[in-house]
Amino acid sequence: MSLFDRVVFMGNSITRHPPKEEIGWSGNWGMAASAADKDYVHTLMRQIKKVHAGASFLVTNDFGFEQQYWDFDLAKMDEIRDFQAALIILCIGDNVLENLVESNHFGHYYQNLLDYLNPEGQSRMVCASCFWPKQKTDQLMREAAAAKGCTFVEIGSLVQDENNMALGLFWHKGVAGHPSDQGMAGIAGLIWAKLA
Structure with a gap:
């Protein structure tokens, strides 16, 4: 299977956020991008399609993992496991409370998440840091990613x-x-540089 046969994008509002009138957001794509094709997900999809026209994609959110990772039912993510992706791109962490990551053992639960999404180790996984830097959260994700x-x-x-x-x-x-359109393009570029 090619790296780009089946690709999962999993993330938070930067990956996709449904319309929410009370905050002035009407899109159903990466929040603050001016259009769906301007967010980092669709930008990467275009890049992938250039090298693998038959690629299929699954775009999903983190189902609340960031807010309650210490008591989270990973079975909510079975759709991702069942997709049997060759590549999983994971962009979470921004909604994790930095002051609780050590006491709530975020690194442990993040590593459990990586194991759950890729139980047989057959998918390549790309994990992004927070867009809004969080020293402890980013370090724990970095360490878990390295371990896996x-x-x-x-x-x-x-x-x-x-x-x-x-x-x-x-x-x-x-x-x-x-992220603005420029910021979304920046995220896509940094991820693509690790894949190309």
């Missing part, structure tokens, strides 16, 4: 350039803090 032989991609440097966020484009500060 996953590729780790640092994307947090993108926030050093405010143009990589959608500041001023949305009235809701939470939405506006998400």
Whole structure:
């Protein structure tokens, strides 16, 4: 099976967020991108299709893992396991509370997640750091990824350039803090550089 035959994108609102009128978000794609084809997922899909036209994709969220990883039923993610992906791209961590990662053993549960998504070790896994850098969370994800032989991609440097966020484009500060089209392209570029 080619690396790009079957690809899973799993993440938080940066990967996909359904419409939420009360915060001024009407899209159903990576939050703050101006259109679906501008988010990092669809940008990577285009790159993948150029080298493997027959690629199939599954885009899913983390089902609340970030908010309650210490008491989370991983069976909620069976759709991902059943997809039997050749490549799993995992972009989570931003909604994890940094002050609780040690006491709640986030690294342990993150590694359990990697094991669950790839039980037979046949999928290549690419794990991204937080977009909004979190020193402890990022380090625990980095260590877990290394322990499981996953590729780790640092994307947090993108926030050093405010143009990589959608500041001023949305009235809701939470939405506006998400990656702009430029930021989404930056995320896609950093991930693609590890795959190409």
